[in-house]
Amino acid sequence: DHDFDVSGWICAALCRGVKEIDFHLDYLGDVLTLPAVLFTCHSLVTLKLNAEGSKIEVPSDVCLGNLKTLQLRNSVVDGDSIHRLISNCHVLEDLAFIECFLAYAGALNIQTPSLKRLVLDFDVVEYRDFNYVVVINAPNLVYFQYTDAVAEGYALCNMKSLEKADISIYRFDSSDCETSATHLIQGICTVRSLSLTVDEVIFRTCRLPIFHNLIEFEYRGLGFNGRETWLVEFLHCAPNLKTLTLNFLVVAETQWKVLLMEVPSCLSLHLKEIKILNFKGDARMFEMISYFLDNAMVLEKLMIG
Template identity: 30%
Template sequence: MVSIDRISALPDELGIHILCFMPTKDAVATSILSTRWKALWTRLPCLNFYDERDFGDHNEEDVDVFDIFVSHVLHFPDSVDIEKCALVIHNDHDVLAVDDWICTLVRRKVVEFYFAFTFDLGTTFRIPQALYMCKTLKILTLHLYTNNFTADDPPALGCFPNLKELHAALFGIQLSSLVKFCSCCPGIEVLTIDGMVERGDDEVCDIQVLGRELKMLKVSFECDPHNTSINVYINAPKLETLYLRMDGLSNYFLMGSTRSLAYVTIAYAELGEEKPLHFPNQPIAILGGVSNVRYLSLWTPWFKDWHLPALGNLNQLKLVLWDCNYVESLAGFLHSAPNLEDLVLETSIKFEVEDSVVQWNPHEDVPVCLSSHLKTISITGFRGRQDEMEMAKYLLMNGPFLKKMTIYADLSCADEDLYKEFSMFQRTNDCQVELIMMQTSGRYDGRCDFRWWVDYDCN
């Protein structure tokens, strides 16, 4: 029987597409499979280099082999332009070699670049000026886990001229470098900054995030509570989606117009027992600047004396609380959001609250959203306490447009008694109530064990 060389019969375009999903080291190795594939790897628009995965991480020889291989691939003559490149480095490499690789990617018109390193270069690594000025680069992702990185001297004009997305995870970076880095990307549409900041020369640091075209912003800074705090000033008139992770030491200020903002997530880190003095005012100040949002997700401890701003356009609300009871804060939210349609409540951690301590005290007037708009309610972390039962009963009795209420209850609840009690609640419509019993351990992210369906007959 005559053997058929099916690999050589594959169209070059299909072969290139397949090789793009491989580590570049493996793609180059396929050159021995057939004569036609000998130089196919030189036409790859996607390159993927990872020193530990490709060549090990135990000795200097492996590092040298990796350096030679990357340089050979990037400098190979007559190679095509690069659409995507991932360069992941965990071992010590020559900083000049890394700089050369990045400059070569720029010359080869890279469009999307993922660059990560976690090693100590032994000397300060600066982003090459060529990368700042790259005209083809549209998506840049940086994961830098080192205190030897600096963003000094970005060009004053023409920085990242066509960049649309920047995702940066910067851990151990100095504040001065962070300030300069945030100021060098004015034309992007998507910006993600995540990092742990080292102490700077000043106790308070101001960071400007200016984006005339910015549509999505995600910011998460972590500061040492005994060191520097950060003030972040955001001026992005076209911003649509905002995610802020706050540690109590990072203050955020929305400057200029926020009319385009539709989706906002504010997530506080769990601060422990020591909270900054200004902490209770931070979420309220942010909410006051995003009063036009349609979707709000708030992860935070809550205080009964906070005063909410009017959220007239809010349709969807996810409220995740810890160190307190959502029953205490729900009434205020319902009255502040008259057009709310979908509500998600969640208790993030277990806590013990006596029935006599917390009571459901709704306002005399039924919230407009409950009587006119609210359609779905989901409650996670339901313990079956008296205040929770009264709250659920109130929502069911005063929500004529409710279609479904889903309750994720702890298995410690007496499930049959809970089912019977919900069955006895009077209703104004045929809202479906689903009781889901959860096996939990600390946080309400456990598995579903079984569920009850509560059907109401309104006739």
């Protein structure tokens, strides 16, 4: 009986005042029921759970008063369980859902004043329901990673402490995908370092915020037509940018050579370093490099790889 063995091991460890639990459980059924004492243990500081293919049941009684790190990987989670779990971790600093499947969520609600690092990395599959709202209130958050299809809505507030964000968003069936994606981007506009992966999901929007604090930007866009126009428009919204990393393939329709747009002020005044990854040596790639060399007036370093 695997469930009995696992519960016995966990209870034995908790009775001895263990501070860290890290276990990997493969395919122990559709629903994984863990011992209730795991969710009321005051000695636990770190809890990492890899429950491959199983939905984690969170009991109604949760109190993890000293838990600072919570990581769930390859698990099925629902919005209510997430909220019930993290709202009773009052000193939580590091929260990560890695390659998890988010199910039955009307809202993903994370309101944790102590939180400093947040990773939301969800499986993007066609049969998932993306009609939910992401609510984040984390005034001390420093690092935020988000990977998912665009949800129905976003409410991100009190993110002024945010220093680095890594955002990868993809388009699935959504009535107003652009608006939702824009709300997500607006919620992190105080960030200093941003890595962004998008397809055409927010390509046509003209409601991007001004990123006054942004000094490092990595763009990992997918191959949609007109990407150069979107990128230059984005750079207009990052007036103090110092480092730009471009990591994408240049598609044949790219028109850097005849780009008739005002040069972003960051190129003229602040941009000192450009890194170009995935360099293929084709004519369109050289056109892009020429654009930046012609317009980056204070450039100190160009790295090509």
